[in-house]
Amino acid sequence: xxxxxxxxxxxxxxxxxxxxxxxxxxxxxxxxxxxxxxxxxxxxxxxxxxxxxxxxxxxxxxxxxxxxxxxxxxxxxxxxxxxxxxxxxxxxxxxxxxxxxxxxxxxxxxxxxxxxxxxxxxxxxxxxxxxxxxxxxxxxxxxxxxxxxxxxxxxxxxxxxxxxxxxxxxxxxxxxxxxxxxxxxxxxxxxxxxxxxxxxxxxxxxxxxxxxxxxxxxxxxxxxxxxxxxxxxxxxxxxxxxxxxxxxx
Amino acid sequence: xxxxxxxxxxxxxxxxxxxxxxxxxxxxxxxxxxxxxxxxxxxxxxxxxxxxxxxxxxxxxxxxxxxxxxxxxxxxxxxxxxxxxxxxxxxxxxxxxxxxxxxxxxxxxxxxxxxxxxxxxxxxxxxxxxxxxxxxxxxxxxxxxxxxxxxxxxxxxxxxxxxxxxxxxxxxxxxxxxxxxxxxxxxxxxxxxxxxxxxxxxxxxxxxxxxxxxxxxxxxxxxxxxxxx
Numbered sequence: 156x157x158x159x160x161x162x163x164x165x166x167x168x169x170x171x172x173x174x175x176x177x178x179x180x181x182x183x184x185x186x187x188x189x190x191x192x193x194x195x196x197x198x199x200x201x202x203x204x205x206x207x208x209x210x211x212x213x214x215x216x217x218x219x220x221x222x223x224x225x226x227x228x229x230x231x232x233x234x235x236x237x238x239x240x241x242x243x244x245x246x247x248x249x250x251x252x253x254x255x256x257x258x259x260x261x262x263x264x265x266x267x268x269x270x271x272x273x274x275x276x277x278x279x280x281x282x283x284x285x286x287x288x289x290x291x292x293x294x295x296x297x298x299x300x301x302x303x304x305x306x307x308x309x310x311x312x313x314x315x316x317x318x319x320x321x322x323x324x325x326x327x328x329x330x331x332x333x334x335x336x337x338x339x340x341x342x343x344x345x346x347x348x349x350x351x352x353x354x355x356x357x358x359x360x361x362x363x364x365x366x367x368x369x370x371x372x373x374x375x376x377x378x379x380x381x382x383x384x385x386x387x388x389x390x391x392x393x394x395x396x397x398x399x400x401x402x403x404x
Numbered sequence: 405x406x407x408x409x410x411x412x413x414x415x416x417x418x419x420x421x422x423x424x425x426x427x428x429x430x431x432x433x434x435x436x437x438x439x440x441x442x443x444x445x446x447x448x449x450x451x452x453x454x455x456x457x458x459x460x461x462x463x464x465x466x467x468x469x470x471x472x473x474x475x476x477x478x479x480x481x482x483x484x485x486x487x488x489x490x491x492x493x494x495x496x497x498x499x500x501x502x503x504x505x506x507x508x509x510x511x512x513x514x515x516x517x518x519x520x521x522x523x524x525x526x527x528x529x530x531x532x533x534x535x536x537x538x539x540x541x542x543x544x545x546x547x548x549x550x551x552x553x554x555x556x557x558x559x560x561x562x563x564x565x566x567x568x569x570x571x572x573x574x575x576x577x578x579x580x581x582x583x584x585x586x587x588x589x590x591x592x593x594x595x596x597x598x599x600x601x602x603x604x605x606x607x608x609x610x611x612x613x614x615x616x617x618x619x620x621x622x623x624x625x626x627x628x629x630x631x632x633x
Contacts, residue, residue: 157495158486229615231573234587234608245601338472342579349475362482370471370479377470 164361165368169354171346176355176365183351184372186261190269190337190347195330197273202280203319207310209285220281227278232339235275239267240343261345268340276333283325287318320391327384334376348372412599413606424589425610427503431585432572435510439571440564442511443518448548450523461519468516473574480509481581502583506575514571521567525560526552562626569618573611586610 165177208220227235244252258266291314299309319326341350352369356362413420449461468476484505485497492498500508529552537547576587584592587607594603 229612230608231576231611233576237604238608242601242604335472338474366479369475373471
C-alpha cells in the first residue's frame, strides 16, 4: 500500500476563494455549527410542544401530535430535505416558489436543510419529552391540580421542569445526532465539514488527510457538546434529587 | 409549470421496485446480518476481561459513533480499495464495486451501533445465569452461546429491529455515491422525465408506509416477547 501522504496540503491555496484548504475546513465547520444549532433550537421548541401535546387530556390533539411524530420519524432525513428543497417550492404558488428558488446559494441550501433537520429531530425530541412526562409519578400532576393550578400552570411549574431534567442524557444524544445529521445538508449543495473534506479530496487528491481532518473536527464537536450538556445538567440539577441529575452516580 | 402527473410513477413502478427497492432491501438485510454478527463480537470484546480487547473495541465503537454516516461512507469508499490491496498484497488499490463498497460500509457502521445494543442486552441478563453456567462446568464459549446470548437476544430483539428500520432509512444516503437504490432510482427517473416533484413525493410516501408498517410490527413483537417478571 503506497499512498503519498502530504499533511502540508492544508496550507496550500484552495480554488474556492477561502484562501487555503484550512480555510475551506474552517468555513465548513462554521456551516456545520450553524445548521446544527439552528436546527437543534427549532427542534427543541417544536419537540417540547409536540411532546407535551401527546400527554394532554384531549384525544384529537394527541392524535395530531402522534401523526407528527410518525410522519417525521418514518421518512429518511435525506428524503425530507429533498422534499423541502425540490418539492415544496414547486407546490407553492408560482411567485412564492420562484422567490424561494432565487435565494442566494448558501442560504438557498441552508434553509431547506435546516428546516428538514429540525422537523426530523423534533419528532425524536417529542418522543423523549413524552417519555419524560409519563415517567413522572401521577401524584405530581394530582398535587398540582389539588393546589388549584390550571393545566398550563401544571406543565409550566411542575411537569416540564422535572421531565426536562430527567431527559437530559437522551437529549444530549439527540443533540449529537443533530450535529452528525447536519452533514446531510451537503446533498443540496451546502459546503459543511463533510462536503469541505470532499472538496479538498477532489481538488488536491489528498483524500485521507482531508477525511482525517473532518473526523477530528467531528470528534471535537462531540466532546464539546457532551461537556456543555454535562455542565448544564450539573447546574440545573435539583439538590438532593440524585436521579434527576442523570449522570450523577 | 405544467400540472403534476403521477402517471410517471405507475409507468416506472417495475424499475423502481425491481432495481431500486430490491437494492435497498438487499443492502439492509446484508448490513443488518453482518452488523449484528460483528456487533456481537465487538460487544463480547468490550465486556472481555482482556484489557486491550475492550479498549480496542471501545475505541472503534466510540469513533464510528462520533462521525456522521456520510463521512463514514466516503471514508470506506476510498479506504476499502487500499486495505484490499494491502490484504491481497497488491501494489495498486483494488477495484471494489459500488454495491460491495456500500455493503462493507454499512456493515462496519452498523456494527458499532449493534455492539452497544448487544452489550446492553448481555448486561440485562442477571449475573446468576453466568455463574450457574460456570457452576455446571460450562466453558466461556458455552456459557455465552447457550445461556447468556439467547436470553440477551430476546431482551434486545425489539431494539435491534428498530435499529434495522433506521438502517433501512439510512441506506438512502448511498445517493452520494450515485448508486441506484430506491431513492437513486426515483431520482434518475425524475431527472430523465423532469418529474422530480412526483418522484420524491412518491419516494417519501413509500418510505413512510414501509417504515411505519415495520415499526408497527416491532411494537407488536415487543409486547409478545416481553418476559413477565
